[in-house]
Amino acid sequence: MIEAHALPRVLHGSSGRPLDLSTHEREFAPGTGDRTHPALLDQLERSGLTGRGGAAFATARKVRLLHEQRGHHKTVVVNAMESEPASHKEFALLGANPHLVLDGAVALASAIGARDVIVCVARDNPAVINHVTRAIHERVRRARREAAITLHTPPGRYVAGEESALVHWLNDNESLPQYRPVRPHVLRLGRSAVMVDNAETCANVGLISRFGAEWFRSLGTESSPGTTLVSLTGAVERPTVLEAAFGTSLRTILSSARADPDPQALLLGGFGGTWLEGTHVAARYDRATMTSLGADIGAGVIVVLPHGGCGVSETQRVVKWMANESARQCGPCAFGLPALADDLAHLVRATSDGATALERLRARCDVIEGRGACHHPDGVVRLVRTALRVFKHDVAAHASGRACEGSQTGARYVAVPHLERESDLVWQ
Amino acid sequence: MAVRRRSGSFVLRVDPVLCDGFGHCHELAPDLVAMDEWGYPIITTTPTPYADAQELESARYAVRGCPRQALHIERVGEA
Numbered sequence: 348m349i350e351a352h353a354l355p356r357v358l359h360g361s362s363g364r365p366l367d368l369s370t371h372e373r374e375f376a377p378g379t380g381d382r383t384h385p386a387l388l389d390q391l392e393r394s395g396l397t398g399r400g401g402a403a404f405a406t407a408r409k410v411r412l413l414h415e416q417r418g419h420h421k422t423v424v425v426n427a428m429e430s431e432p433a434s435h436k437e438f439a440l441l442g443a444n445p446h447l448v449l450d451g452a453v454a455l456a457s458a459i460g461a462r463d464v465i466v467c468v469a470r471d472n473p474a475v476i477n478h479v480t481r482a483i484h485e486r487v488r489r490a491r492r493e494a495a496i497t498l499h500t501p502p503g504r505y506v507a508g509e510e511s512a513l514v515h516w517l518n519d520n521e522s523l524p525q526y527r528p529v530r531p532h533v534l535r536l537g538r539s540a541v542m543v544d545n546a547e548t549c550a551n552v553g554l555i556s557r558f559g560a561e562w563f564r565s566l567g568t569e570s571s572p573g574t575t576l577v578s579l580t581g582a583v584e585r586p587t588v589l590e591a592a593f594g595t596s597l598r599t600i601l602s603s604a605r606a607d608p609d610p611q612a613l614l615l616g617g618f619g620g621t622w623l624e625g626t627h628v629a630a631r632y633d634r635a636t637m638t639s640l641g642a643d644i645g646a647g648v649i650v651v652l653p654h655g656g657c658g659v660s661e662t663q664r665v666v667k668w669m670a671n672e673s674a675r676q677c678g679p680c681a682f683g684l685p686a687l688a689d690d691l692a693h694l695v696r697a698t699s700d701g702a703t704a705l706e707r708l709r710a711r712c713d714v715i716e717g718r719g720a721c722h723h724p725d726g727v728v729r730l731v732r733t734a735l736r737v738f739k740h741d742v743a744a745h746a747s748g749r750a751c752e753g754s755q756t757g758a759r760y761v762a763v764p765h766l767e768r769e770s771d772l773v774w775q
Numbered sequence: 776m777a778v779r780r781r782s783g784s785f786v787l788r789v790d791p792v793l794c795d796g797f798g799h800c801h802e803l804a805p806d807l808v809a810m811d812e813w814g815y816p817i818i819t820t821t822p823t824p825y826a827d828a829q830e831l832e833s834a835r836y837a838v839r840g841c842p843r844q845a846l847h848i849e850r851v852g853e854a
Contacts, residue, residue, distance in 0.1 A: 526792045528849070677791035678815035686812075714811050720792045 348376050348558070351565040355590035356574050357550040361443030365478045368485040371446040376557055384414060387458045387552075393560035395572045396552065400426060400510075400545035401617065401646045403634060404531075406552065412531060413459040413542045420539035421461035423494070424517070425452045427468045427475060427546040428501065430508030431617040432668075432764050433648045436576035437468075437546050439588035441475045445482035448546045449496060451553030456494040459542055464496045466546075467513055469503030476500060502773045505618070505672035509721050510534060510543035512674075517541075522774045523674045524721035547576055547647075567593035571633040575644065579604040581614070581651035581760045593633040600632055600649070607653045612737050614652065614761060616645025618665050619726020622658065622737040641733065656760050657753030658738035659745055662730060663691035664763045669727050671766050674774065680724040683715040687731060694742065697750040705746045709735070784822030785848050787834050791815075793845035803840045804833040822851045 349359055360366050360374045392407040413421060425448060429437040441448060452464045466483075468475045476498065483496050499517060501507050507522035514534040516522045525534075534541045544552075551573060555563050564572040571593035577600055580586045584605035591600050601608060610625040615637065623642040630636050637644050652658060670684035690711065693704035708731065716728045735742055741751040787807050789800075796814040800807075807830065809817040823830045838846045 523792075526790045528788060528790075678794060678796050678813055679791065679811065682813040682815075683811075714817065718791060718815070718817070720790075 349554075351558075351562045354566070354574065354592065356554060356566075357440060357447060357547060357576065358443050358588075358590045361439070363442075365442055365445050365482065368446055368482070368489060371444065375444075375447060375450075375554075384458050384460070387454060387556055388414070390555050390560045391458075391552070394555050394563040395560075395570075396548065396555060396563065397571075397634075398545055399547035399551070399575065399647065403644075406544070406548060409531075409542060409544070410455065410458050412533065413461075413540055416459075416533055416540035418539055419460070419462070420537075421456075421459055422463045422465060422536050422539060422541045423452050423456045423459070423461050424510075424513060424541055424543040425449075425464065425466040425546050425549050426508060426510065426513060426543055427466060427479070428503070428508030428513070429469060429472065429475075430503070430505045431578075431646050431648055432505075432762065433580050433614070433617060433650050434578045434646050435580075435586065435588050436578050436647055438472070438475055440546055440550060440576060441468075441478045444550060445478045446486075447550045447553045449482060449486065449549075449553075451549035451551065451556070452496070452544070453493045454552055454556040455542065455544060455549065459540075461542070462494055464494045465517065466496065466498050467517075468498065468500055469507070470500035471503040502775065504674075504772065504774065505669065506674050506721060506723050507774075509723070511721065513543060514541050520775050523676055524719075524723070526720040545646075568631070568633045568635070570635045575632075575647050577632075577647045577649055579606060579649050579651065580762060581649075582607040582610060582653040582656075583651055591632065594631045596628075597630055597632050597649075598628045601628065601651065606651045609654070610651045611654045611656060612652045612658055613642075614650035614661075615648065616643045617648045617726070618669055619723065619730060620645045620648060621729060622662075622733040624737050625652075625654075641736070643729075650761050652760050655753050655756065656758055657695075657741060657751055658734055659691065659741055659751070660695045660754045661759070661761045662734040662738075663688060663695050664759070665761060666691055666727055666731060668763045668766060669723070669730075671769075671772075673723060677719045677724070679715045679718040683711060684724060684727055686711055687715070687727060691731070694745045695750070695754060697745045697748050697754075699748055701746040701748055705735075705742065781825035784824045784851050785831070785834065786820065786822050786851055787818050787837065788847055788849050789816055789818055790845045790847075793843045795843050795845075797842050799840045799842065800837040800846060804830075804837040806830060807834055808837065
């Protein structure tokens with residue numbers, strides 16, 4: 348049993364190596380809690396748990412939707428793809444409590460009536476693959492009576508972690524997002540309904556099925572109950588993954604990673620996320636507060652940009668990488684995102700046509716938004732728009748042909764992976 | 776010939792994965808479909824009433840004329 352107000356929760360007992368099954372059962376009371384459909388659904392509903400992958404969809408609603416689907420061959424897919432380059436939470440979570448994630452997935456499976464659990468880990472993440480493989484073997488050796496768990500390793504592309512791309516890969520070995528005109532849409536593996544949940548969501552389900560909704564709500568705020576994993580990078584002493592209760596102030600979170608206490612701005616959510624002015628460090632880190640400030644918690648990513656960095660060039664590098672990660676299925680994404688990156692590059696170089704490039708950039712954002720099969724282009728548009736708002740002085744300087752001071756030092760804070768050649772982008 | 780009055784409105788929708796930017800829809804339904812700088816359709820999001828026979832006809836032409844069969848007509852709330 349973990350004390351209700353104790354932190355960490357999903358990272359409880361982490362010691363640098365994953366807990367084996369018997370230690371796990373000792374640390375987190377063995378499968379107590381009623382996991383049959385109505386009981387777990389009721390607990391999930393009262394807990395107010397929302398998906399931790401970024402979209403924050405209510406887990407109870409998803410369970411109900413999937414439970415209503417007919418057929419006996421439903422599947423629970425655990426999304427541990429960690430496609431956000433700035434996120435490291437799956438690495439930390441599955442490196443600490445793989446069995447907690449699997450417990451949650453198995454509980455969800457019995458709640459919706461699924462027989463199979465599939466864990467998806469990107470194939471360029473061998474450490475996590477090891478942890479999951481070992482955990483599955485331990486459970487098989489124990490001959491636990493539960494849903495069958497298998498591991499799948501799709502390619503580590505950015506959009507491969509999107510849920511429809513994951514299911515597409517499981518169906519046809521192609522990590523490409525699918526077009527879904529009606530939402531919420533029930534994804535299908537062959538003919539059977541699939542529920543995709545982030546690994547952190549599953550870990551929280553594993554806790555709720557043990558300790559209940561009241562326990563879960565004892566941390567966090569009314570509208571964002573529970574805890575969240577935060578990946579801190581950028582101007583920090585050491586990149587950190589920590590578990591914080593929702594509603595903790597940003598300043599506290601930053602200080603626990605010994606980050607720059609007075610940053611210029613924070614990149615929140617992920618590469619398709621939002622910029623937030625550094626003046627808001629006193630704000631509480633929960634969904635309602637962040638939304639009111641025009642930011643989004645997303646997948647729990649925080650990248651710290653100190654004074655002296657150039658937000659425009661950081662955004663340009665991120666957008667260029669995101670454009671390269673487009674699956675190139677939809678025209679507005681395949682052509683629009685490189686165009687955005689190009690406009691930003693003009694702006695960064697502060698050439699004489701900076702003002703035209705800025706105007707074109709704004710217009711292109713409006714044209715691209717909402718026209719892809721998935722939300723990849725929308726995320727990039729959101730990042731660009733918040734950058735134009737948060738760094739408006741630097742943007743104005745760049746547009747008038749004077750590069751800001753930060754861009755002249757050439758310092759970089761957002762860790763953007765290398766651009767891969769188009770021929771090296773593997774989708775299968 | 777009796778004209779059957781239809782209630783409700785429709786929007787034209789495109790499957791962006793299928794769409795390859797042939798541009799036929801813009802030619803066939805210019806009021807409903809604009810074109811972006813890369814030749815892909817920007818479809819108006821304001822619903823058109825089914826009673827507007829001319830627009831309905833051009834929307835149907837666009838659906839039938841799409842070489843990729845990427846378009847469909849979707850009914851939206853009774854308005």
